[in-house]
Amino acid sequence: MEKYLTMNGRRVLFDSEKSLLEVIRKENIELPTFCYHSELSVYGSCRLCMVEVVGKGILPACSTLPESNMEIKTNTEQIMEIRKIVVELLLANHYRQCTTCAKSESCKLQTLARRLGIEIVRFKNVLHNELKDTSTYALVRDTGKCILCGDCVRFCDEIQSIGALGFANRGSKSVVCPSFGKELESSECVYCGQCARVCPTGAIVPKSEISAVWGALSDTRKKVLISIAPAVRAAISEVFGLGGENGTEAAGKIVTALKSMGFDKVFDISFSADMTIVEEANEFLERIEKNDVIPMFTSCCPAWVKFVEQYYPDFIPNLSTCRSPQGMYGAVARRIMPEVLGIPKEDLIVVSVMPCTAKKYEARRPQLAKNGI
Ligand code: SF4
Numbered sequence: 001m002e003k004y005l006t007m008n009g010r011r012v013l014f015d016s017e018k019s020l021l022e023v024i025r026k027e028n029i030e031l032p033t034f035c036y037h038s039e040l041s042v043y044g045s046c047r048l049c050m051v052e053v054v055g056k057g058i059l060p061a062c063s064t065l066p067e068s069n070m071e072i073k074t075n076t077e078q079i080m081e082i083r084k085i086v087v088e089l090l091l092a093n094h095y096r097q098c099t100t101c102a103k104s105e106s107c108k109l110q111t112l113a114r115r116l117g118i119e120i121v122r123f124k125n126v127l128h129n130e131l132k133d134t135s136t137y138a139l140v141r142d143t144g145k146c147i148l149c150g151d152c153v154r155f156c157d158e159i160q161s162i163g164a165l166g167f168a169n170r171g172s173k174s175v176v177c178p179s180f181g182k183e184l185e186s187s188e189c190v191y192c193g194q195c196a197r198v199c200p201t202g203a204i205v206p207k208s209e210i211s212a213v214w215g216a217l218s219d220t221r222k223k224v225l226i227s228i229a230p231a232v233r234a235a236i237s238e239v240f241g242l243g244g245e246n247g248t249e250a251a252g253k254i255v256t257a258l259k260s261m262g263f264d265k266v267f268d269i270s271f272s273a274d275m276t277i278v279e280e281a282n283e284f285l286e287r288i289e290k291n292d293v294i295p296m297f298t299s300c301c302p303a304w305v306k307f308v309e310q311y312y313p314d315f316i317p318n319l320s321t322c323r324s325p326q327g328m329y330g331a332v333a334r335r336i337m338p339e340v341l342g343i344p345k346e347d348l349i350v351v352s353v354m355p356c357t358a359k360k361y362e363a364r365r366p367q368l369a370k371n372g373i
């Protein structure tokens with residue numbers, strides 16, 4: 001039997017939607033949320049998706065089941081004021097340095113404040129437990145920008161099955177952090193960066209190395225190589241609407257742009273990916289011949305490798321000993337390019353642009369260093 005409810009005076013059909021929020025979004029009404037993600041468990045903490053259910057009062061749409069003949073209103077004056085107060089309270093407890101924040105212009109809190117027409121925050125700015133954790137090469141955590149939506153905590157636990165982050169303390173002193181308030185570097189984090197991807201604010205962001213690269217480019221003694229991952233050129237192609245298969249249309253433009261910036265040589269990481277595959281095939285055949293450990297597992301993802309090392313150490317002998325394409329590129333470039341360019345090896349800088357935060361960690365893994373490089 002078909003089920004209907006009334007939404008803003010209009011009759012709406014619904015079926016197997018698990019919450020009012022899903023029904024509302026299906027109707028293309030943009031109800032804001034911070035803590036709701038369809039792939040995660042329902043948390044119901046941000047209170048932004050409050051709607052009026054006639055006869056029942058103001059309820060969170062994310063955790064209310066749709067019922068036949070329900071009458072709901074999504075944007076009454078009272079609801080808009082509630083939403084505004086929620087965002088103002090979050091802003092009052094937020095490190096509001098938008099001009100220097102890495103997430104500026106893509107921050108959900110900033111966007112929502114603008115959309116709700118918030119020009120002043122009526123509450124005093126109060127900050128607790130602000131901590132900037134720069135302990136890892138991959139990510140920076142800034143608790144002064146955290147709005148406690150819990151997205152990172154649930155993503156890390158429910159999807160990545162790591163559980164490196166959790167809530168500590170209570171009430172206004174609540175904070176999201178690794179267990180025992182440790183730094184991320186000392187936690188089980190595999191640097192996959194999924195917490196940064198779902199964080200609506202600048203509270204977890206990939207660590208930027210842009211200044212270091214500009215520094216190298218402006219040092220006349222240095223020769224700077226750069227290599228681009230295929231996913232990066234495909235993404236650039238998509239963002240700029242260049243078309244072409246797998247970013248091929250963008251490739252030439254990217255090379256020109258990088259050369260204009262001052263890079264001496266530009267590579268496509270596909271070339272070292274081929275070397276990785278050839279080496280892995282050789283290793284596999286060698287293992288078969290020597291009756292060595294099989295199956296042999298390989299992955300170019302340093303987060304996956306760290307995950308195996310931490311949680312499935314019994315499988316470490318099954319991992320291929322070959323480096324990832326980024327690792328191959330770094331090693332080969334350092335071996336060959338100083339001679340090609342006629343420079344001492346200390347003056348060679350090797351940069352890679354990858355779609356991955358864990359690659360920043362991989363680039364400094366001591367196991368991948370040779371003679372201190
Ligand atoms: S980087 Fe990955 S493992 Fe580390 S805290 Fe974030 S989601 Fe968890």
Ligand code: SF4
Nearest residue numbers: 146147149150152199
């Ligand atoms: S760090 Fe980001 S994702 Fe995690 S609770 Fe804070 S605001 Fe939400």
